[in-house]
Amino acid sequence: MEAQTWVAYGLFSVIFVYLINHLCRGNHKLNLPPGPKPWPIIGNFDLIGPLPHHSIHELSKIYGPIMTLKFGSVPVIVGSSVEMAKSILKTNDEIFAGRPTTAAGKYTTYNYSNMTWSHYGPYFRQARKLWSMHLFSAKSLESYEYIRVEEHNSLLRSIFNTNGEPITLKDYLSKLSLNVISRVVLGKRYLDKCNDNDVDGQVNKIDDEFSLMLDELFILNGVLNLGDWIPCVKYLDIQGYEKRMKIIGKKFERFMEHVLDEHNARRENEKDNWVPKDMVDVLLQHGNDSNHQVKIDRNGVKAFTQDLIAGGTDTSTITLEWAITELIRRPDIIAKATEELDHVIGKERWVQEQDIQNLPYIQAIVKETLRLHPVTPLLVPRFSREQVKVEGYDIPKGSVALVNTFTIHRDPSVYDKPLEFWPDRFIDKDIDVKSQDFEFLPFGSGRRKCPGYNLGLKIVEPGLANLLHGFEWKLPDNIKPQDMDMEEIFGLTNPKKTPVVVCAQPRLPHYIYCK
Numbered sequence: 361m362e363a364q365t366w367v368a369y370g371l372f373s374v375i376f377v378y379l380i381n382h383l384c385r386g387n388h389k390l391n392l393p394p395g396p397k398p399w400p401i402i403g404n405f406d407l408i409g410p411l412p413h414h415s416i417h418e419l420s421k422i423y424g425p426i427m428t429l430k431f432g433s434v435p436v437i438v439g440s441s442v443e444m445a446k447s448i449l450k451t452n453d454e455i456f457a458g459r460p461t462t463a464a465g466k467y468t469t470y471n472y473s474n475m476t477w478s479h480y481g482p483y484f485r486q487a488r489k490l491w492s493m494h495l496f497s498a499k500s501l502e503s504y505e506y507i508r509v510e511e512h513n514s515l516l517r518s519i520f521n522t523n524g525e526p527i528t529l530k531d532y533l534s535k536l537s538l539n540v541i542s543r544v545v546l547g548k549r550y551l552d553k554c555n556d557n558d559v560d561g562q563v564n565k566i567d568d569e570f571s572l573m574l575d576e577l578f579i580l581n582g583v584l585n586l587g588d589w590i591p592c593v594k595y596l597d598i599q600g601y602e603k604r605m606k607i608i609g610k611k612f613e614r615f616m617e618h619v620l621d622e623h624n625a626r627r628e629n630e631k632d633n634w635v636p637k638d639m640v641d642v643l644l645q646h647g648n649d650s651n652h653q654v655k656i657d658r659n660g661v662k663a664f665t666q667d668l669i670a671g672g673t674d675t676s677t678i679t680l681e682w683a684i685t686e687l688i689r690r691p692d693i694i695a696k697a698t699e700e701l702d703h704v705i706g707k708e709r710w711v712q713e714q715d716i717q718n719l720p721y722i723q724a725i726v727k728e729t730l731r732l733h734p735v736t737p738l739l740v741p742r743f744s745r746e747q748v749k750v751e752g753y754d755i756p757k758g759s760v761a762l763v764n765t766f767t768i769h770r771d772p773s774v775y776d777k778p779l780e781f782w783p784d785r786f787i788d789k790d791i792d793v794k795s796q797d798f799e800f801l802p803f804g805s806g807r808r809k810c811p812g813y814n815l816g817l818k819i820v821e822p823g824l825a826n827l828l829h830g831f832e833w834k835l836p837d838n839i840k841p842q843d844m845d846m847e848e849i850f851g852l853t854n855p856k857k858t859p860v861v862v863c864a865q866p867r868l869p870h871y872i873y874c875k
């Protein structure tokens with residue numbers, strides 16, 4: 361055969377193979393879950409308002425328990441029922457154990473070196489083991505109990521000292537969680553200017569500054585940053601979020617460097633007498649263990665320290681603030697709670713951590729608060745590491761998966777009167793906060809579930825119990841319960857938009873507050 365004929369045959373074969381491939385792919389078109397038709401470039405961003413969980417809640421009513429949205433060019437799968445949550449977080453947990461690549465992970469968490477944004481793999485698994493064995497073991501948490509008791513008492517004393525005047529409760533709650541977490545994680549109240557016993561009821565300015573840094577970190581970790589979803593606008597930073605991320609990243613970097621230098625200096629000074637005193641010490645000690653498959657370097661320790669501070673403070677503060685806000689509108693529930701407290705604890709002492717198991721109504725109030733106001737209403741976004749089938753639908757590799765706990769927690773087929781704050785629904789029900797029940801997911805579930813849930817509960821449950829045991833809560837004269845603002849802001853967490861202002865009247869003998 362002549363050379364020209366060979367070339368013609370060759371070209372014909374290439375075109376034939378291409379056509380066959382193309383046709384076959386057409387036949388195997390993915391069967392994606394239903395969803396609104398996306399626009400070119402922006403996808404479905406036009407349907408997402410300033411409170412994305414509310415927009416997604418409404419969309420899920422139209423498209424059902426599993427839907428596909430497009431954020432820019434990225435498919436986003438939303439699971440909005442108990443079955444879908446189970447499928448994503450249990451049946452296919454390992455496939456959905458990834459996290460999407462975001463600017464927040466890059467600029468605010470040492471290039472994905474922290475727990476929250478690290479990709480699923482040996483580094484993450486190593487870190488997770490270290491956290492559960494050394495940071496959040498029952499023994500470790502018990503060793504910090506005295507800190508939680510001191511800080512809870514300090515909060516109650518501060519509120520007592522306000523003499524029933526109106527207070528912005530969040531300032532006091534933030535101080536409680538910041539102080540507990542900073543002492544447990546960093547070894548002291550790094551964030552407390554006076555470092556005193558706080559008998560004056562004042563909230564320090566330096567705490568305010570650090571709280572603002574944490575607020576900014578949470579907001580920026582939860583925003584829909586267009587550059588993460590629409591590659592062609594990435595470098596434009598239209599919303600200005602990446603600029604803010606770089607600024608907050610640098611502020612935390614200065615703080616973390618100082619923390620690590622101080623810890624290393626103590627270790628060098630104390631040489632053989634050195635023993636770990638706090639979680640940073642534990643991270644420095646175990647991070648470089650030669651038995652570990654993956655080392656956790658200085659940036660890793662800084663990133664985890666930031667995770668611990670951020671994960672532990674805002675979450676507890678927000679939950680306690682929502683609890684008091686809901687309760688102040690329901691004197692009948694407060695009466696039932698104080699009846700339980702008076703009966704089990706009496707009026708001569710504070711509630712201790714060990715008492716919580718005997719206070720089912722207090723536990724139910726905490727659960728009900730986390731049900732109606734889940735701290736992360738769409739959990740933290742997951743990322744599918746492979747293509748997978750969920751309930752007969754194809755979920756492509758590289759999809760983002762959101763578990764819509766906001767909708768699940770309000771599902772009328774799961775909860776009676778779902779929009780009512782009604783703690784009794786949890787009484788005598790075997791619904792656990794520890795993520796075995798997919799109708800209630802305040803801490804997520806599976807490989808990426810909240811690693812600090814037990815510490816979070818140890819701040820929130822005794823905290824709320826004592827706030828109710830120690831005080832009668834009233835609104836300032838000019839505000840009526842029905843006029844209270846119940847709006848939220850969306851970020852990685854879900855705080856109240858306007859902090860609640862309340863007055864606290866002591867209900868125990870006064871000497872109890874001064875102990």
Ligand code: HEM
Pocket residue numbers: 475476477667668669671672673675676679735736739740741801802803804805806807808809810811812813815816817820
């Ligand atoms: C009331 C308190 C708390 C609530 C309601 C809460 C809730 C959550 C939720 C819903 C998640 C997402 C889980 C998922 O994606 O499946 C999460 C993740 C996380 N939480 Fe918490 N949390 C609390 C306290 C804490 C505390 C005290 C810490 C640490 C000191 C912490 C550290 C973290 C971290 C590091 C993650 C990311 C885990 C990962 O990506 O693997 N949280 N939390």
